[in-house]
Amino acid sequence: MTNVNAIITYAEKHCKKHGMCLTTQRKQVLISLAQSKTALTVYKIIALYKQLFNENIAAMSVYRILEFLENEKFIHKLQLTNKYIICTHIATDHDHHKSQFLICSMCDLVKEINFEKSLISKIKQGMKTANFVLSNTQLEIHCICNTCINKIA
Numbered sequence: 001m002t003n004v005n006a007i008i009t010y011a012e013k014h015c016k017k018h019g020m021c022l023t024t025q026r027k028q029v030l031i032s033l034a035q036s037k038t039a040l041t042v043y044k045i046i047a048l049y050k051q052l053f054n055e056n057i058a059a060m061s062v063y064r065i066l067e068f069l070e071n072e073k074f075i076h077k078l079q080l081t082n083k084y085i086i087c088t089h090i091a092t093d094h095d096h097h098k099s100q101f102l103i104c105s106m107c108d109l110v111k112e113i114n115f116e117k118s119l120i121s122k123i124k125q126g127m128k129t130a131n132f133v134l135s136n137t138q139l140e141i142h143c144i145c146n147t148c149i150n151k152i153a
């Protein structure tokens with residue numbers, strides 16, 4: 001897990017390099033997401049922001065900031081649940097392609113992984129057989145993490 005300072009340093013450098021500005025609000029929203037191991041809804045982000053920085057932020061501002069952070073590939077939006085999560089690969093020099101997300105149905109832990117190309121091809125092939133076409137390789141898979149499995153056992 002990359003630490004928050006490294007994430008912010010990277011984000012600031014990235015923005016500067018591309019002629020953009022990591023404003024205080026943008027930075028603070030990014031820090032809020034970097035602190036969380038689970039994906040957050042906009043309302044959870046607002047609550048965490050308030051808790052961390054003792055400041056209120058309007059939902060409209062958060063939406064705008066999230067759009068910016070997503071465009072810069074700092075964060076990902078989970079489409080199925082409308083939640084946001086920091087990119088696992090942020091602060092590493094990565095050529096970001098679409099990731100897959102494993103989402104624990106019990107504790108909401110999210111893990112960003114990258115399936116091998118051959119596995120994606122197999123999934124596509126399986127869909128083709130069923131007369132479907134994979135329209136987005138950002139797969140969000142609901143499953144149960146090992147920690148939760150061990151709790152049940």
Ligand SMILES: [Zn+2]
Pocket residue numbers: 076086087088089090096099112
């Ligand atoms: Zn990512």
Ligand SMILES: [Zn+2]
Pocket residue numbers: 104105106107108109144145146147148149
């Ligand atoms: Zn779990």
